[in-house]
Amino acid sequence: MKPLSISSLAVLGAISRSVRYGFDIMDATSLPSGTVYPVLGRLERDGYVRSKWESQTIAQREKRPPRRYYEITASGARALAESAEHYRTLGARLGIPDRRSAAK
Amino acid sequence: MTDEALSRDARAVYERCMRTIRAARVLVPERRRDEWTREWQGELWYRASLLDRSRSRDRHAAHRLLVRTLGAFPHALWVLADEMRIDPMLQDLKYALRGIVNRPAFAALVIATLALGIGANTAMFSIVNSVLFRPLPYERPDELVYMYGAFRQGNQASVSPPDYLDYRDRNSVFSSLAGRTVFGTAVITGSDEPERVQSSIATANFFSTLGIKPYRGRVFLPEEEEGDHAVVILSYGLWQRRYAGDARIIGTAIPIDGRPHAVIGIMPPVLDRTMDVQLWRPIPFNTDGTSVRRFHYLRLVGRLKPGVTIAQAQRHMDDIARDLAGQYPENESWHLNLVPYRDVVIGGVAPVLLVLLGAVGVVLLIACGNVASLLLARASARSGEMAVRTALGAGRGRLVRQLLTESLLLGVTAGVAGLVLGHYLLVAVRAVGDGMLPRLAEVEIDGTVLAFTFGVSLLTSLVFGAAPALHAARADLAAVMKSLGKASSSRFGVSTRDALVVTQVALSFVLLIGAGLLMRSLWRLQDVETGFDSSRLVAASVSLPQTKYTTRDAEVRFWDQLFERVRAIPGVESVAATTLFPLRGGGDTYFYIEGQPPATDADRMNATLASVTEDYFTTMGIPLITGRVFNASDRAGAGVMIVSDALAKRLFPGTSALGRRLVVDFGKPFVGEIVGVVGDVRVYGQANDAPEMMYFTGRQPDAGWGMGFGNLATRVRGDPDAIAPQLRAAIRSLDPDVPLSAIQSVESILYDSVSAPRFRTHLLVGFAAVALILAVVGLYGMLAYSVTQRTREMGIRMALGARPVAVFRLVIRQGMALVVVGVVLGVAGAFAATRLLRAQLFGVEPTDPAVFVFVAITLTLAGLAACVVPARRATKADPIAALRLE
Numbered sequence: 001m002k003p004l005s006i007s008s009l010a011v012l013g014a015i016s017r018s019v020r021y022g023f024d025i026m027d028a029t030s031l032p033s034g035t036v037y038p039v040l041g042r043l044e045r046d047g048y049v050r051s052k053w054e055s056q057t058i059a060q061r062e063k064r065p066p067r068r069y070y071e072i073t074a075s076g077a078r079a080l081a082e083s084a085e086h087y088r089t090l091g092a093r094l095g096i097p098d099r100r101s102a103a104k
Numbered sequence: 105m106t107d108e109a110l111s112r113d114a115r116a117v118y119e120r121c122m123r124t125i126r127a128a129r130v131l132v133p134e135r136r137r138d139e140w141t142r143e144w145q146g147e148l149w150y151r152a153s154l155l156d157r158s159r160s161r162d163r164h165a166a167h168r169l170l171v172r173t174l175g176a177f178p179h180a181l182w183v184l185a186d187e188m189r190i191d192p193m194l195q196d197l198k199y200a201l202r203g204i205v206n207r208p209a210f211a212a213l214v215i216a217t218l219a220l221g222i223g224a225n226t227a228m229f230s231i232v233n234s235v236l237f238r239p240l241p242y243e244r245p246d247e248l249v250y251m252y253g254a255f256r257q258g259n260q261a262s263v264s265p266p267d268y269l270d271y272r273d274r275n276s277v278f279s280s281l282a283g284r285t286v287f288g289t290a291v292i293t294g295s296d297e298p299e300r301v302q303s304s305i306a307t308a309n310f311f312s313t314l315g316i317k318p319y320r321g322r323v324f325l326p327e328e329e330e331g332d333h334a335v336v337i338l339s340y341g342l343w344q345r346r347y348a349g350d351a352r353i354i355g356t357a358i359p360i361d362g363r364p365h366a367v368i369g370i371m372p373p374v375l376d377r378t379m380d381v382q383l384w385r386p387i388p389f390n391t392d393g394t395s396v397r398r399f400h401y402l403r404l405v406g407r408l409k410p411g412v413t414i415a416q417a418q419r420h421m422d423d424i425a426r427d428l429a430g431q432y433p434e435n436e437s438w439h440l441n442l443v444p445y446r447d448v449v450i451g452g453v454a455p456v457l458l459v460l461l462g463a464v465g466v467v468l469l470i471a472c473g474n475v476a477s478l479l480l481a482r483a484s485a486r487s488g489e490m491a492v493r494t495a496l497g498a499g500r501g502r503l504v505r506q507l508l509t510e511s512l513l514l515g516v517t518a519g520v521a522g523l524v525l526g527h528y529l530l531v532a533v534r535a536v537g538d539g540m541l542p543r544l545a546e547v548e549i550d551g552t553v554l555a556f557t558f559g560v561s562l563l564t565s566l567v568f569g570a571a572p573a574l575h576a577a578r579a580d581l582a583a584v585m586k587s588l589g590k591a592s593s594s595r596f597g598v599s600t601r602d603a604l605v606v607t608q609v610a611l612s613f614v615l616l617i618g619a620g621l622l623m624r625s626l627w628r629l630q631d632v633e634t635g636f637d638s639s640r641l642v643a644a645s646v647s648l649p650q651t652k653y654t655t656r657d658a659e660v661r662f663w664d665q666l667f668e669r670v671r672a673i674p675g676v677e678s679v680a681a682t683t684l685f686p687l688r689g690g691g692d693t694y695f696y697i698e699g700q701p702p703a704t705d706a707d708r709m710n711a712t713l714a715s716v717t718e719d720y721f722t723t724m725g726i727p728l729i730t731g732r733v734f735n736a737s738d739r740a741g742a743g744v745m746i747v748s749d750a751l752a753k754r755l756f757p758g759t760s761a762l763g764r765r766l767v768v769d770f771g772k773p774f775v776g777e778i779v780g781v782v783g784d785v786r787v788y789g790q791a792n793d794a795p796e797m798m799y800f801t802g803r804q805p806d807a808g809w810g811m812g813f814g815n816l817a818t819r820v821r822g823d824p825d826a827i828a829p830q831l832r833a834a835i836r837s838l839d840p841d842v843p844l845s846a847i848q849s850v851e852s853i854l855y856d857s858v859s860a861p862r863f864r865t866h867l868l869v870g871f872a873a874v875a876l877i878l879a880v881v882g883l884y885g886m887l888a889y890s891v892t893q894r895t896r897e898m899g900i901r902m903a904l905g906a907r908p909v910a911v912f913r914l915v916i917r918q919g920m921a922l923v924v925v926g927v928v929l930g931v932a933g934a935f936a937a938t939r940l941l942r943a944q945l946f947g948v949e950p951t952d953p954a955v956f957v958f959v960a961i962t963l964t965l966a967g968l969a970a971c972v973v974p975a976r977r978a979t980k981a982d983p984i985a986a987l988r989l990e
Contacts, residue, residue: 021147021150022143022147023147023150023151023172026172032172032175033172033173033174033175033176033179034174034175034177034178034179035175035178036175037175037176037178037179037182038178038179038182041179041182041183041186045186053142059146062109062153063109064109064146064149064150064153065142065145065146065149066142066146067143067146067147067150068142068143068146068147
């Protein structure tokens with residue numbers, strides 16, 4: 001499998017941590033909207049995420065239009081794990097210390 | 105949702121964001137547009153409501169939201185790109201190919217029609233591009249100016265060498281000013297057969313002024329302009345042909361006009377393409393022949409200094425001319441006429457070429473009209489298919505793109521076919537048109553032409569693919585599904601196709617009128633009375649080397665001996681010689697009626713003159729109107745001359761010219777008594793009126809030009825082409841140093857003399873024929889399609905009792921209405937357009953009624969023929985089958 005790009009990885013990571021709405025993902029990843037939405041589109045096309053519309057009842061209760069949210073799929077979770085591993089190995093090979101393991 | 109959910113401020117921010125979204129959403133393919141918009145709407149509303157909830161009225165937060173909204177543009181573009189993935193494109197291409205293969209006749213018709221239009225345009229545009237638009241093959245050609253001598257009676261005369269030197273030395277507008285002779289021949293002798301070639305006498309700076317470097321050797325040195333230097337520069341063509349491209353020729357001497365000349369250089373091939381000169385010799389200034397201001401025989405070429413315009417240069421040279429006229433009385437009224445060098449090389453062909461380019465443009469328009477009509481009909485026929493595909497979920501954009509792919513594929517294929525066709529057309533034009541167009545050898549398909557061709561084919565297919573595609577994609581699903589199998593056609597398709605047919609008929613009418621006018625003009629030209637009998641007559645040029653034949657007596661003796669030998673050739677009826685052969689042009693001089701000298705220079709009369717031998721008029725078949733022709737006793741001191749009928753009538757209206765005396769200027773005045781009047785002859789070609797002529801006998805050394813260079817006229821009993829070898833042998837046996845050239849039957853000279861008008865006439869006739877065929881095919885296609893569409897209507901009509909003849913008439917009326925409207929529009933268009941042809945016409949008015957009537961009838965009949973087949977098919981409509989569909 002081809003590893004995900006860094007921005008795809010960031011977006012997919014955010015979704016896996018239950019950050020599910022487009023603008024929330026921007027906040028979580030600090031990526032601009034012009035990057036996040038195409039990435040979401042690509043992830044969805046490749047089957048790593050699926051999108052749904054929030055239920056009409058919630059929207060009506062809050063007197064606003066429904067929002068679209070994204071969920072990670074099984075193959076998305078796998079891709080996320082593999083890509084993260086790929087970048088970790090790459091970092092190790094380049095001699096960059098893994099901050100997460102260093103902190104442990 | 106309700107507006108109360110947002111405060112006024114938040115509402116304002118939301119609205120501003122949505123304006124951006126609405127701008128970006130047009131980029132999103134329709135299929136995904138709504139979903140895309142809803143997603144942004146949902147997020148933006150939510151975020152705007154957060155602005156309220158925090159109550160911070162944080163200007164930064166609102167601003168951030170606006171900035172984030174700009175991301176909608178890259179998002180929309182991404183969706184667009186995602187929709188246009190390469191996969192669907194390949195799919196489109198596959199689908200288009202299948203469409204073409206499944207309907208080979210349709211595809212072949214479209215490709216052939218477009219290829220014809222594109223091919224003709226490629227060829228014609230190549231010619232126009234090379235001849236008119238491409239810069240001359242000289243250094244910075246825009247700086248080059250050509251100069252004629254100009255005086256009261258004309259502005260295309262020449263310049264005398266002393267005047268040239270003054271202009272050269274006194275002007276401050278040219279960085280270099282050069283001159284050369286433009287008429288002149290020389291005879292090369294040596295080991296090979298003697299040969300007469302075009303030769304030019306040039307100033308030393310001539311080549312450097314043009315920016316031409318010698319191919320081998322060197323150009324003339326300034327010191328070679330002083331005194332008599334027997335040096336010569338050869339053209340590339342002559343060097344290749346006569347000397348087999350042998351570089352060792354440089355430094356050796358070759359006999360020219362009986363005198364050895366040292367070869368010092370070879371010119372590059374590029375010069376051969378723009379100048380018909382094989383030998384270059386330096387001008388010897390300050391000799392007898394080059395120091396008389398009255399002898400004008402140079403044409404000048406100057407290179408303008410940077411920043412100087414041609415108008416400024418003209419004013420400056422006019423000032424110098426006035427100074428010279430003040431200094432030298434013979435320069436009175438003489439000055440220079442400056443024209444861009446380009447104009448001289450191109451000559452008068454620009455209007456002809458532009459007319460032809462316009463004509464092929466019209467052919468292409470008609471071809472495009474046909475293709476559009478075909479594609480429209482096709483789209484209508486496929487509206488059912490499109491509707492079904494829409495129903496199955498194909499987006500409109502997808503359908504449009506697919507149809508465009510199909511027409512693009514057709515267009516590109518037609519472009520390639522057109523390019524190949526254009527190439528072969530060019531080859532044909534180059535073969536046929538040799539010598540009829542300047543710079544023809546330079547004509548080729550280059551990058552510009554390639555770009556033009558593909559631009560045309562892409563544009564055509566896009567424009568005419570898009571209209572039917574949009575039309576088909578807009579098809580109303582329900583209506584189409586309902587009419588499936590009944591095949592109806594929308595108003596859009598019908599009226600557009602009608603307009604296309606009318607336009608095609610009108611355009612081809614204009615082209616046919618142009619072709620008809622040129623044809624008629626060509627016939628007039630070929631039927632012109634030349635004034636002599638051209639049948640079984642052979643012309644040949646003979647040059648006596650000046651070093652060998654120094655006196656008029658020697659020349660006459662040569663001719664007498666030659667005539668004796670030629671007469672001995674079996675089949676020869678009579679033979680004569682002249683300095684001026686009809687149709688080949690000649691020179692003139694001044695004269696006045698004895699006792700009536702002109703008061704001023706402006707009152708001088710001039711006439712064309714020729715020196716001839718005794719049998720000239722009988723050999724040529726020029727009728728003697730009154731008096732006698734020359735005989736062998738008209739020798740020096742006889743003082744006799746013969747005039748043409750036109751001259752006699754003008755000088756002595758109502759009275760006999762016989763016995764009257766004229767004073768003719770041959771440097772020295774010659775007084776001649778008119779002993780005969782002969783018929784008028786068209787000397788300057790068929791298109792030009794017969795000039796007033798004076799004839800002198802070659803035996804009078806004080807009158808006329810010498811006969812050292814003459815034209816032999818031989819009338820034979822049999823085939824005029826068969827006598828050439830015997831004429832050659834006769835001359836060689838008399839003097840092997842005398843070259844014989846240009847042996848040609850006069851019939852073929854006549855044929856050649858209208859070759860340029862014939863060439864352009866045939867081109868235009870060809871284009872017009874193609875236009876006619878395309879228009880007729882277009883009309884036929886439209887009607888045939890319409891009849892297919894209306895099969896049901898026809899069937900019902902017949903079921904209700906309409907007789908086949910009524911149905912037949914119905915279809916004919918439909919078609920002929922379009923033809924008549926087209927012809928009427930065509931007449932109007934032709935009245936406007938044929939004005940451009942006026943200069944090309946001879947003896948025909950641009951509004952010639954005969955041509956208009958003939959073309960109108962031809963086009964109407966062709967239109968009728970195109971209507972008949974579909975009309976007959978309509979009468980065969982089966983009423984039962986039609987009703988079954990109801």
